[in-house]
Amino acid sequence: MTSFGPVAPYYDELMKQVPYRMWVGYYMLLLSQQDVHPKRILDVCCGTGTMCEMLDREGMSMSGLDLAPGMIDVARQKARKKKFDIRYEVMDACSFEMNDTYDAAFSFFDSLNNILEPAGLEMAFERVYAHLRPGGSWIFDLNTAYAFEAQLFDQQDLRQNVKLRYKWQGEWDPEQRIITVNMKFWMGGEEFDEIHRQRAHDVEEVYAMLERVGFTKIRAYHSYTLNPPRYRSDRIHFTAIRPPE
Numbered sequence: 254m255t256s257f258g259p260v261a262p263y264y265d266e267l268m269k270q271v272p273y274r275m276w277v278g279y280y281m282l283l284l285s286q287q288d289v290h291p292k293r294i295l296d297v298c299c300g301t302g303t304m305c306e307m308l309d310r311e312g313m314s315m316s317g318l319d320l321a322p323g324m325i326d327v328a329r330q331k332a333r334k335k336k337f338d339i340r341y342e343v344m345d346a347c348s349f350e351m352n353d354t355y356d357a358a359f360s361f362f363d364s365l366n367n368i369l370e371p372a373g374l375e376m377a378f379e380r381v382y383a384h385l386r387p388g389g390s391w392i393f394d395l396n397t398a399y400a401f402e403a404q405l406f407d408q409q410d411l412r413q414n415v416k417l418r419y420k421w422q423g424e425w426d427p428e429q430r431i432i433t434v435n436m437k438f439w440m441g442g443e444e445f446d447e448i449h450r451q452r453a454h455d456v457e458e459v460y461a462m463l464e465r466v467g468f469t470k471i472r473a474y475h476s477y478t479l480n481p482p483r484y485r486s487d488r489i490h491f492t493a494i495r496p497p498e
């Protein structure tokens with residue numbers, strides 16, 4: 254795997270400026286819009302478990318899954334050290350089986366863009382649906398084609414005084430709707446590379462997939478607002494409900 258491998262031990266350092274606390278607040282707001290008040294939540298593509306920990310502190314019972322063993326290793330180490338009782342598993346969002354059910358599931362920070370085949374994304378929706386109790390909530394975000402066209406991934410921090418330096422360069426293929434991002438990192442004396450690929454799944458296609466799987470009350474928002482997506486939305490949050498029986 255060339256993504257979320259070598260970077261895993263440094264992921265939290267890289268995310269230091271990321272407003273996780275605001276995301277948790279926004280997640281709770283979207284849940285309240287759905288009138289769902291979960292106790293048991295599944296984080297699909299949980300990474301190093303930062304959102305799981307924050308929601309655990311809010312009183313939720315949390316589980317998380319992620320494809321990258323290195324990310325789950327970090328999540329487990331953090332949980333052990335901070336005494337969180339969170340279940341973490343290395344599993345693929347497209348085929349996972351937790352043998353459990355949840356009141357809600359979510360996937361944040363464009364994790365599902367990493368699934369490059371539309372059929373794979375629909376399988377992930379099916380797996381989530383199968384793990385939700387009737388009436389359960391599914392909330393996730395996706396980067397849009399606009400974000401990739403606007404070169405969102407062309408980023409760098411090469412200041413000498415930062416712990417982790419990086420330079421990323423994206424190549425957008427509008428026909429495939431896939432961006433390939435070449436990432437270079439420097440940490441102390443060490444240098445490593447990752448290649449990340451993301452697909453800009455079409456909003457209409459996403460709606461159709463969610464409906465085919467059986468979800469209802471599907472809504473899309475310009476991220477971190479309750480407004481509908483607009484032409485220049487670089488990220489969209491989707492909410493859906495597994496219908497009550």
Ligand SMILES: C[S@@+](CC[C@H](N)C(=O)[O-])C[C@H]1O[C@@H](n2cnc3c(N)ncnc32)[C@H](O)[C@@H]1O
Nearest residue numbers: 257298299300319320321345346361362364367
């Ligand atoms: C940008 S990180 C976000 C992690 C976490 N949600 C956060 O907000 O910090 C994307 C994560 O998606 C995971 N991922 C990518 N494809 C996946 C798949 N098919 N199944 C499960 N996890 C996947 C990666 O391993 C990575 O940890």
